[in-house]
Amino acid sequence: xxxxxxxxxxxxxxxxxxxxxxxxxxxxxxxxxxxxxxxxxxxxxxxxxxxxxxxxxxxxxxxxxxxxxxxxxxxxxxxxxxxxxxxxxxxxxxxxxxxxxxxxxxxxxxxxxxxxxxxxxxxxxxxxxxxxxxxxxxxxxxxxxxxxxxxxxxxxxxxxxxxxxxxxxxxxxxxxxxxxxxxxxxxxxxxxxxxxxxxxxxxxxxxxxxxxxxxxxxxxxxxxxxxxxxxxxxxxxxxxxxxxxxxxxxxxxxxxxxxxxxxxxxxxxxxxxxxxxxxxxxxxxxxxxxxxxxxxxxxxxxxxxxxxxxxxxxxxxxxxxxxxxxxxxxxxxxxxxxxxxxxxxxxxxxxxxxxxxxxxxxxxxxxxxxxxxxxxxxxxxxxxxxxxxxxxxxxxxxxxxxxxxxxxxxxxxxxxxxxxxxxxxxxxxxxxxxxxxxxxxxxxxxxxxxxxxxxxxxxxxxxxxxxxxxxxxxxxxx
Ligand code: ADP
Ligand code: GLC
Numbered sequence: 001x002x003x004x005x006x007x008x009x010x011x012x013x014x015x016x017x018x019x020x021x022x023x024x025x026x027x028x029x030x031x032x033x034x035x036x037x038x039x040x041x042x043x044x045x046x047x048x049x050x051x052x053x054x055x056x057x058x059x060x061x062x063x064x065x066x067x068x069x070x071x072x073x074x075x076x077x078x079x080x081x082x083x084x085x086x087x088x089x090x091x092x093x094x095x096x097x098x099x100x101x102x103x104x105x106x107x108x109x110x111x112x113x114x115x116x117x118x119x120x121x122x123x124x125x126x127x128x129x130x131x132x133x134x135x136x137x138x139x140x141x142x143x144x145x146x147x148x149x150x151x152x153x154x155x156x157x158x159x160x161x162x163x164x165x166x167x168x169x170x171x172x173x174x175x176x177x178x179x180x181x182x183x184x185x186x187x188x189x190x191x192x193x194x195x196x197x198x199x200x201x202x203x204x205x206x207x208x209x210x211x212x213x214x215x216x217x218x219x220x221x222x223x224x225x226x227x228x229x230x231x232x233x234x235x236x237x238x239x240x241x242x243x244x245x246x247x248x249x250x251x252x253x254x255x256x257x258x259x260x261x262x263x264x265x266x267x268x269x270x271x272x273x274x275x276x277x278x279x280x281x282x283x284x285x286x287x288x289x290x291x292x293x294x295x296x297x298x299x300x301x302x303x304x305x306x307x308x309x310x311x312x313x314x315x316x317x318x319x320x321x322x323x324x325x326x327x328x329x330x331x332x333x334x335x336x337x338x339x340x341x342x343x344x345x346x347x348x349x350x351x352x353x354x355x356x357x358x359x360x361x362x363x364x365x366x367x368x369x370x371x372x373x374x375x376x377x378x379x380x381x382x383x384x385x386x387x388x389x390x391x392x393x394x395x396x397x398x399x400x401x402x403x404x405x406x407x408x409x410x411x412x413x414x415x416x417x418x419x420x421x422x423x424x425x426x427x428x429x430x431x432x433x434x435x436x437x438x439x440x441x442x443x444x445x446x447x448x449x450x451x452x453x454x455x456x457x458x459x460x461x462x463x464x465x466x467x468x469x470x471x472x473x474x475x476x477x478x
Contacts (some may be wrong), residue, residue, distance in 0.1 A: 218243025285350025
């Protein structure tokens with residue numbers, strides 16, 4: 001089967017969060033199952049620094065309202081995946097991947113160019129698998145604009161929703177001016193969402209299959225409270241809507257072969273390695289240890305991740321003599337609040353604002369607990385990575401976090417407790433979880449018992465990739 005993934009980011013070229021991990025790891029797992037996989041993504045400025053052979057494939061014009069923009073397509077092969085990068089200096093030769101006033105127009109260009117780029121692949125794909133709002137309009141483009149192009153006739157489409165909070169809300173004129181789509185799609189309600197044009201909604205309507213990244217999040221999206229406004233349209237597509245749990249890349253996330261950490265380890269050497277990796281982590285942040293637990297977090301700093309709760313809780317952790325280390329970037333106001341916290345606890349609180357792969361690995365290996373009290377979490381990779389490193393995640397029971405943690409509630413039972421979880425999104429809920437964490441930490445034997453259960457969990461991609469493959473087959477048989 002020939003599969004073309006289309007997404008705004010993918011490893012090893014560009015990553016801001018889990019989307020990049022998933023597009024790459026899923027593609028690799030599909031390639032390992034003998035499928036022919038391509039990934040189409042933007043050619044961001046930062047990619048120019050990477051050491052990969054890029055070959056020019058071809059170029060064409062895209063009409064963007066009154067302007068004409070040129071799309072150049074480059075090809076690179078990594079791990080048996082064919083990458084096709086869409087280049088345009090005006091839209092993508094910028095410092096950051098996202099966060100510009102014209103992101104709507106930038107990714108409209110990307111979606112239009114990526115659809116056309118399908119004809120530049122070695123062969124037309126059987127499946128076009130689009131991810132999130134930046135690519136979600138593509139099934140609509142295929143149906144409405146390419147319907148009399150025989151090369152597109154057999155293509156089936158799948159949309160994966162990684163983050164329903166980003167709906168691709170655009171002004172109505174985008175439909176006609178940029179996408180060359182009929183205006184009546186808006187009046188018919190096919191692309192209209194809360195008075196605007198939403199690319200994500202259009203993807204839900206037009207894709208053959210829709211998925212999200214965990215079974216629990218799928219159920220949440222079908223409810224009024226957890227649906228983020230999408231419950232009605234998803235209800236309409238219920239029979240074609242699935243939740244498949246993400247995996248993690250065991251090549252990158254393996255404490256036994258991790259070159260970023262000072263002491264590599266497996267389950268039997270966890271205890272001694274934890275102490276050495278923790279000492280190294282604290283040294284990196286220039287911190288002092290007073291004998292309490294070390295809480296770590298690696299995260300985009302945004303409301304989705306429960307960062308307001310983390311800020312409150314960190315203060316309480318620090319006032320009790322624990323350590324708190326953070327790696328993240330995002331909303332400026334949150335970044336500043338963490339800087340203030342560091343100035344108040346300079347020898348126990350470590351804050352690194354930015355993106356840093358090596359430090360992320362050190363936090364996963366060197367912390368005792370990993371904080372992830374998300375307001376919502378479609379899947380979450382960080383909690384699975386933490387478990388893989390024998391670091392206990394403290395999560396709120398939502399989405400993929402609920403699917404991956406068996407919470408310790410004061411007793412170790414045969415259920416296989418492997419983390420700590422709380423229910424209610426408020427500081428009382430997180431306080432309860434921290435109380436459980438401290439209890440576990442005081443009894444080191446119990447702590448390591450639970451940590452070792454966590455380390456042994458299997459989140460390899462193979463079984464999830466098999467589920468996607470079944471859905472592709474289902475789409476093709478429609
Ligand atoms: P999301 O995609 O919502 O951000 P996930 O848990 O699915 O959350 O994935 C986050 C991924 O991004 C993890 O691999 C995490 O280690 C990584 N990550 C997040 N922030 C940073 C950062 N500042 N530096 C390095 N890695 C980061
Ligand atoms: C999104 C979600 C996260 C998920 C990731 C990869 O960024 O916020 O929960 O793990 O996508 O699917």
